[in-house]
Amino acid sequence: xxxxxxxxxxxxxxxxxxxxxxxxxxxxxxxxxxxxxxxxxxxxxxxxxxxxxxxxxxxxxxxxxxxxxxxxxxxxxxxxxxxxxxxxxxxxxxxxxxxxxxxxxxxxxxxxxxxxxxxxxxxxxxxxxxxxxxxxxxxxxxxxxxxxxxxxxxxxxxxxxxxxxxxxxxxxxxxxxxxxxxxxxxxxxxxxxxxxxxxxxxxxxxxxxxxxxxxxxxxxxxxxxxxxxxxxxxxxxxxxxxxxxxxxxxxxxxxxxxxxxxxxxxxxxxxxxxxxxxxxxx
Numbered sequence: 293x294x295x296x297x298x299x300x301x302x303x304x305x306x307x308x309x310x311x312x313x314x315x316x317x318x319x320x321x322x323x324x325x326x327x328x329x330x331x332x333x334x335x336x337x338x339x340x341x342x343x344x345x346x347x348x349x350x351x352x353x354x355x356x357x358x359x360x361x362x363x364x365x366x367x368x369x370x371x372x373x374x375x376x377x378x379x380x381x382x383x384x385x386x387x388x389x390x391x392x393x394x395x396x397x398x399x400x401x402x403x404x405x406x407x408x409x410x411x412x413x414x415x416x417x418x419x420x421x422x423x424x425x426x427x428x429x430x431x432x433x434x435x436x437x438x439x440x441x442x443x444x445x446x447x448x449x450x451x452x453x454x455x456x457x458x459x460x461x462x463x464x465x466x467x468x469x470x471x472x473x474x475x476x477x478x479x480x481x482x483x484x485x486x487x488x489x490x491x492x493x494x495x496x497x498x499x500x501x502x503x504x505x506x507x508x509x510x511x512x513x514x515x516x517x518x519x520x521x522x523x524x525x526x527x528x529x530x531x532x533x534x535x536x537x538x539x540x541x542x543x544x545x546x547x548x549x550x551x552x553x554x555x556x557x558x559x560x561x562x563x564x565x566x567x568x569x570x571x572x573x574x
Contacts, residue, residue, distance in 0.1 A: 302391020304410030310341040311393045312406075313386070316349070317362060317378055323352030324574075325398040330354050331574040332402035344389050346382065354574070360387060367452045370459030377465050379434065380451055383444035390441050396512075397435040399520045401488075401571050404511040409438060412480070416440055418473045421485045421514065423466065432470035432477050435514040436485055447472050483509040489519055496559045500538040504565045519562075521572045527564035538563065 304310035312333060316326055330343050343357050350359040363381045370377055382395065392415050394406070413419055418439045420432030450472060451458050462468040470477055486492055492504040492513060504524065506513065515521065518530040526535050532551075536544065541561045544550050550557040 303415040304392055304394070305415070308340075310337060310339075310406070310410050311344065311389065311391065312341065313344045313346065313382065313389065313393045313395050314398055315362070315379060315382060315395075316345060316347040316398060318348075321398045323350075326357060327352075327354045327574045328572050329396060329398060329400070329402075330357050332571065333396075333406065336402045336404060337406045344386075344393075346386070360389065363387070365448060365452075367455045370456045372456065373459035373463055375459060375462070375464040375466070375468075376434075377451075377455070377459060379465055380448060383448045384442065385445070386441050392438065392440050394438045395434070395436070397514065399515045400435060401513040401515075401521060401568055402511070403506050403513060403571065406511065408484070408511070409436070409480070412438075413478055416443070416475070417478045418443060418469075418475070419478045419480060420466070420470065422479045422482075424487050424490050425516075430470075430479075431464075432466050432479070433485070433514070433516070434466040434469060435516060436480070436512055437469075443474060444469065446474055483507065484511045486510040486513045488513050488515050488524065489517060492565075493562045496561075499559070499561050499563070500542070503563050504568075506567060521568050524562060524565040524568040525572070527562055529560040529562065536561075 302308065302311065314326060314329060326345050333341065333343055344360055345353060345357050346360050346362050348362050353359060363384060363386060365381045365384065392410070394409050418437070420434060420437045423431040423433040447469065451468070458468055462471065486507045488504065491507055493499050494502045494504070520531070523529065523531060528535050538561070545554055545557045552560065
């Protein structure tokens with residue numbers, strides 16, 4: 293059965309508007325993250341496109357960004373789990389945003405054209421990245437995913453019924469989506485996404501000698517965990533780490549001036565990354 297004209301307009305194909313969404317709540321990420329995301333998108337996409345930011349604070353956002361309020365979704369937030377469960381607000385109705393949308397985390401680095409993320413597979417597919425931390429589980433990674441708006445709404449009902457129980461069972465919202473998405477999920481082709489810590493930073497001892505690289509064929513570099521683009525630019529593993537030269541970092545390992553085991557300390561080092569600074573801009 294052919295799609296309706298409304299669906300065709302909103303699936304990002306055949307010259308129709310490519311819709312990208314992001315979410316910003318609280319104070320962890322300032323407006324510069326959204327503005328730089330918009331800048332990277334605009335340089336790496338065939339127009340027309342539109343970036344929608346669902347947020348509780350639109351102060352400082354580029355006027356070209358379409359601001360929308362955080363969708364209403366009442367539930368008691370899990371208290372014993374680290375997962376990004378507030379993302380669940382986007383699984384249901386998004387007001388005037390309908391059709392197919394590509395979700396991007398605020399801390400990604402776009403390195404190549406995004407058009408393929410709209411043309412891949414079927415418009416009704418829910419497409420996630422493959423989580424490299426659990427290679428044998430085939431768990432999705434939700435830093436970059438595509439969905440038809442409203443398709444994941446049944447997940448909101450499951451989650452609302454027992455938020456803490458869902459969080460205890462699945463731990464991360466991306467595992468919950470992977471296991472419960474109506475019709476299942478598909479994964480982006482291998483190589484489109486690169487995990488900064490696992491795939492860009494050289495392994496020890498080369499991480500002390502070489503700058504992190506962008507793997508071949510990568511379109512988006514993702515930053516799961518505490519290491520974000522500003523940290524990569526400075527050359528530190530997390531916002532809580534001091535900025536150290538390779539020699540200073542090695543001496544800290546030997547002297548015990550570290551917050552983790554000797555081996556982890558050696559592995560958890562990155563030199564300042566020039567391409568992150570060059571690409572992560574408005």
